[in-house]
């Protein structure tokens with residue numbers, strides 16, 4: 001009996017230690033009803049290597065400065081005629097995602113209400129060139145835009161693409177890229193409906209060794225201006 005109580009106490013202490021040592025981002029993620037109930041994509045063109053799973057998402061100061069300067073507006077506008085339409089996001093950096101094997105969430109999910117594919121416009125946050133377009137099992141219909149500063153901005157789970165977003169096209173900040181959707185999480189191109197409609201935003205840079213490294217977009221998205229549009 002006594003031994004069993006000691007064991008119980010040990011379990012409680014270990015559990016407490018685990019909670020204390022968990023980084024705050026993970027605790028945020030655990031409190032998100034979306035990350036508990038659903039999953040989507042991640043890693044722009046390939047699954048993240050192990051090193052990226054331990055990445056804290058904070059880029060070096062010089063990279064952060066470039067990103068801050070390049071980001072001109074929030075990618076989802078506010079509807080003028082439907083003020084109740086809402087976009088919301090939280091820090092879900094490295095929360096668990098399971099499709100295509102265990103890995104951490106490399107981005108920020110902008111959740112959309114109403115949960116209706118094809119409703120919310122997606123605007124380019126920066127100037128740049130369309131580097132990647134098309135289907136990815138994790139990201140669904142995605143666009144990858146390379147900025148002049150060399151940063152890769154990744155927009156995933158699109159419903160469709162706007163004109164002028166072919167690979168190689170030059171885009172300006174604020175330009176319509178397409179509409180938000182729920183595509184992805186399948187090897188079958190065109191699959192939709194595996195999770196709520198949202199825009200997944202990823203930001204990547206190449207480190208000194210040329211290794212593609214993910215940045216947590218959350219703190220960069222917070223201060224961005226929201227454009228008003230009619231939709």
Ligand SMILES: [Zn+2]
Nearest residue numbers: 040107109200
């Ligand atoms: Zn995501």
